[in-house]
Amino acid sequence: METLLYSMILVPLALYLIAFGYETLMSISRLVSGAYQHGSAFVHATWEVTHTLLVYSFVIFMTTHSTMMPALAPIMFVPVSIIAIALMLRAALYLYLFYGNESPKAPKLVHFLFALMHIVPLVALAWGGVVVAQKINQLHMTPNTDHLWIVCTGLLITLAFCVIPLSRLYSTFKEKPQQPTPSSDTEKTLSP
Amino acid sequence: MEELNWGRALMSDSLGFHIIFALLSIGVPFVMSILELYAIRKKSEKVMQFVKLLARWTVVLAVAGVISGTIIAFQFAILWPHYIETVSPAVGIGFQLETYAFLLEAIFLAWYTLSWNKVSPFKHWLIGLPIFIGAAGSAVFITCVNAFMNSPTGIVVEGGKIISTNVVQALFSWTALFEVIHSVSGYLLCGVLAVGSFAAWRLWRSKTFSNTPVRIIGIMSYAALLLIGLTATIGHFSTQYLASNQPRKFAAIQLTTESYEKNAPYRILGEVNANGDAEGGIVIPGLLSFMVGNSFDAPVQGLKEWPRSEWPMLIINKIFEAKMAIVGLLSALVVATAFWFWRFKTVPKWLSRPFIIVGALGIIIVELGWMITEFGRQPYAVAGILKTADAFTKDNSALQLGIIFPILFLVLTVTTFSALVIVNRKWRKEYGVDW
Numbered sequence: 001m002e003t004l005l006y007s008m009i010l011v012p013l014a015l016y017l018i019a020f021g022y023e024t025l026m027s028i029s030r031l032v033s034g035a036y037q038h039g040s041a042f043v044h045a046t047w048e049v050t051h052t053l054l055v056y057s058f059v060i061f062m063t064t065h066s067t068m069m070p071a072l073a074p075i076m077f078v079p080v081s082i083i084a085i086a087l088m089l090r091a092a093l094y095l096y097l098f099y100g101n102e103s104p105k106a107p108k109l110v111h112f113l114f115a116l117m118h119i120v121p122l123v124a125l126a127w128g129g130v131v132v133a134q135k136i137n138q139l140h141m142t143p144n145t146d147h148l149w150i151v152c153t154g155l156l157i158t159l160a161f162c163v164i165p166l167s168r169l170y171s172t173f174k175e176k177p178q179q180p181t182p183s184s185d186t187e188k189t190l191s192p
Numbered sequence: 193m194e195e196l197n198w199g200r201a202l203m204s205d206s207l208g209f210h211i212i213f214a215l216l217s218i219g220v221p222f223v224m225s226i227l228e229l230y231a232i233r234k235k236s237e238k239v240m241q242f243v244k245l246l247a248r249w250t251v252v253l254a255v256a257g258v259i260s261g262t263i264i265a266f267q268f269a270i271l272w273p274h275y276i277e278t279v280s281p282a283v284g285i286g287f288q289l290e291t292y293a294f295l296l297e298a299i300f301l302a303w304y305t306l307s308w309n310k311v312s313p314f315k316h317w318l319i320g321l322p323i324f325i326g327a328a329g330s331a332v333f334i335t336c337v338n339a340f341m342n343s344p345t346g347i348v349v350e351g352g353k354i355i356s357t358n359v360v361q362a363l364f365s366w367t368a369l370f371e372v373i374h375s376v377s378g379y380l381l382c383g384v385l386a387v388g389s390f391a392a393w394r395l396w397r398s399k400t401f402s403n404t405p406v407r408i409i410g411i412m413s414y415a416a417l418l419l420i421g422l423t424a425t426i427g428h429f430s431t432q433y434l435a436s437n438q439p440r441k442f443a444a445i446q447l448t449t450e451s452y453e454k455n456a457p458y459r460i461l462g463e464v465n466a467n468g469d470a471e472g473g474i475v476i477p478g479l480l481s482f483m484v485g486n487s488f489d490a491p492v493q494g495l496k497e498w499p500r501s502e503w504p505m506l507i508i509n510k511i512f513e514a515k516m517a518i519v520g521l522l523s524a525l526v527v528a529t530a531f532w533f534w535r536f537k538t539v540p541k542w543l544s545r546p547f548i549i550v551g552a553l554g555i556i557i558v559e560l561g562w563m564i565t566e567f568g569r570q571p572y573a574v575a576g577i578l579k580t581a582d583a584f585t586k587d588n589s590a591l592q593l594g595i596i597f598p599i600l601f602l603v604l605t606v607t608t609f610s611a612l613v614i615v616n617r618k619w620r621k622e623y624g625v626d627w
Contacts, residue, residue: 045251046302049295051258055265056291062269062276063284069273074587077270081596084266088600091259092607099252099611144281147359151288158292161322165303 001145005064008151013057017122019050024118031111045098051087060151064143068136075135079128083121090117199271199584202597204566208559209601210264213257213608215558217297218331218376219383220250221324226415227408228320232313238404240313245619246387247305249612250323254301256608261294263597275573275583279340281354282347282362286337290330297326331379332372339368341574342565343437349577367437370430371565374423378561381419382554385522388412389551390616392544394627402627409547410533416526416550424519428483435484438575439493440504441568446480447509449495456480456492460513464506468496505567515560522553 023043062069093114097106224246231239265287268276280287300322307316346361347354391408398405435442443449447462449470458480462473481490495503529543539547569575573583619625 045255046305048255048258049298049302051262052291052295052298055258055262056295058262058265058269059287059291062265063280063287066277066280066284069269069276070586073270073273073585077587080266080270084263085596085600087259088263088604091255092600092604095252095255095607095611100607100614144284146281147285150285150359154289154292158295161296162299165299165319169299169303169306
């Protein structure tokens with residue numbers, strides 16, 4: 001059961017790291033290639049869905065290691081806070097650069113900060129992972145797997161629902177738009 | 193105590209910001225689905241253009257909502273580890289199931305955004321439904337956890353520790369039912385009011401008259417009327433349930449210090465003096481008993497049945513009265529607008545101008561409601577089991593970085609709403625919308 005539990009924590013985390021790694025590379029390449037100057041080479045907002053993998057992993061970890069949390073919280077505090085701060089700044093910068101800024105010509109410093117706010121959480125995540133793993137090893141406590149069957153069932157049901165959009169996402173992205181159907185809007189003039 | 197109050201302030205600040213993104217992430221997709229179906233049935237290109245704007249809002253709100261939710265999860269772990277230790281055996285499942293609903297919402301949002309004009313309109317509408325279902329689902333599960341905190345059930349407690357649990361009873365209690373229906377209908381109402389508010393704003397700001405924002409205001413006022421009815425009805429039954437299930441919180445909300453066998457009075461704008469007696473304000477004899485038990489003979493427990501140290505923050509009485517005043521104002525405006533649109537198929541300026549503020553009023557009502565329920569449970573984090581002081585981390589250095597979070601949340605909120613303004617501007621330019 002512990003193997004299953006740690007698979008459910010580490011596999012989504014690994015997927016998140018791959019996805020976030022891609023975002024990180026894109027943010028660095030924008031700077032290096034100068035693509036930021038014409039507002040191109042960015043990750044579509046729908047990519048934010050991958051961040052749900054981080055929340056999922058963290059919540060499963062937190063709730064199944066609840067008896068260890070009082071011991072883990074002090075050592076987690078700094079790396080988790082750094083991740084939190086960096087991800088919040090990243091989100092704010094993302095919204096500013098790709099939605100809140102009417103010109104692609106945001107200062108290079110802003111793009112540099114955006115790239116930095118990808119690297120910082122990766123480093124902090126590695127740091128946090130190492131110290132937490134060391135502490136769990138020292139504590140000799142076992143995680144709570146009592147309700148793991150409910151968590152697994154929920155995961156299977158969710159994946160069953162998500163398999164259709166997941167399979168269609170890539171092909172939908174590549175398809176060309178259809179012609180819109182004609183409108184029957186008539187603008188009725190009513191007195192204001 | 194100072195560190196505890198800092199921790200409380202930090203958590204309530206984070207939750208206060210997060211709830212704005214969360215409720216709009218539920219309400220806006222709900223409105224988006226309604227209007228998209230309307231546009232398909234009426235073959236209205238103008239309304240469909242507006243739906244595209246709402247889709248962009250949903251994406252922007254999702255970006256902010258994902259990160260604010262992530263921060264909340266982090267704060268639970270690093271600031272309130274004893275809370276996590278206490279509740280996880282009973283309702284840790286609720287946190288986990290919330291992430292599944294969240295995943296569902298996010299994936300379908302991605303597909304919905306990318307499949308515009310690439311699938312049939314009806315199929316596109318179907319793809320959009322799970323966005324709202326997933327968002328509402330995550331709210332349902334986390335509200336169930338909150339209901340457990342307010343009224344723990346399905347557990348056996350020994351020595352302050354939960355030693356056995358029935359997860360289904362713990363998560364899906366009567367308290368959860370009332371909280372979920374009342375809060376989710378409130379979030380839907382906020383989404384409806386936010387959209388109506390935006391249309392009213394654009395109607396005021398545009399140089400040429402357009403019927404589209406008038407239609408949107410009208411439809412939103414109908415939807416708001418239904419949702420106000422639902423929220424108020426469940427709010428009434430919820431209050432009756434609260435009086436029996438959480439009498440300490442109820443007594444604080446109503447500022448009832450004495451217990452009554454019958455004919456408990458309803459007091460508005462009262463105060464509690466140094467002796468712990470409620471005084472002043474407007475007193476309506478018997479009304480509180482009637483509201484609680486549908487009879488003037490219904491008993492009501494007063495705060496004096498508990499030691500003073502166990503009294504919740506009495507400010508929740510003032511928050512409740514402010515909330516009810518705003519609800520009254522909002523309801524009057526919505527009823528008037530809905531009636532006028534139904535009767536005359538238009539919305540006059542003297543209604544459409546005030547309608548601009550309904551979006552903000554809805555959000556304020558939700559914030560005040562959550563303050564009432566959270567402050568009203570104090571000094572407990574889990575009622576009767578775990579005090580907030582005991583739930584907090586013992587690591588005092590935890591607060592040294594804390595001040596950064598309110599600042600960052602403010603930055604995120606300002607950036608999000610600025611992004612929404614720019615998105616609106618770009619949308620009007622792209623579709624040649626003149627309102």
